[in-house]
Amino acid sequence: EVQLVQSGAEVKKPGESLKISCKGSGYSFTSYWIGWVRQMPGKGLEWMGIIYPGDSDTRYSPSFQGQVTISADKSISTAYLQWSSLKASDTAMYYCVRPGSSDAFDIWGQGTMVTVSS
């Protein structure tokens, strides 16, 4: 079964750093892009960026460029989303996604809830 399994919920304070993960299984991890989508509480979906684990080619939405870092470790089939200094406005659910052969997001992780509060 093709799946993406994300790390668990996080509660952090403003200014702290964080790295959340997304492990792919059931398919060739290096052959598909993996992206990240943000959903703030009660709001819609926002595409953040995407990485190709095969060569680490990474693209960011202008809204998130410089705010987060997307990376991947192909040796363990895992993608990451990290922040160097969290803000309260980073409180959201974060989903990793895999575009299929059609380029639409056919596989979604279960989501990681990040709460940033003093």
Added chain:
Amino acid sequence: EIVMTQSPATLSVSPGERATLSCRASQSVSSNLAWYQQKPGQAPRLLIYGASTRATGIPARFSGSGSGTEFTLTISSLQSEDFAVYYCQQYNNWLLTFGGGTKVEIK
């Protein structure tokens, strides 16, 4: 950036009725348009890609149409499990964008 606009924001429909959701792109996205369904507390699920192709396991009551800048998702006969929020997304270029969503609620 291509802006995706969905309408209406909320659609009140009785079970068994037809629901028609619209999505408009600020510039042409060809047929590079997907629809997703999201239920409370769940991750979104791909329904339609390529504007009109149902994803694996999606019931035939869901259909998509359109190309260029105007797209429609139709649910022919709403079932109880179809009450959810629906998002369109364009993937015509790497700067992917979603619409704001349409909530389909029970009338």
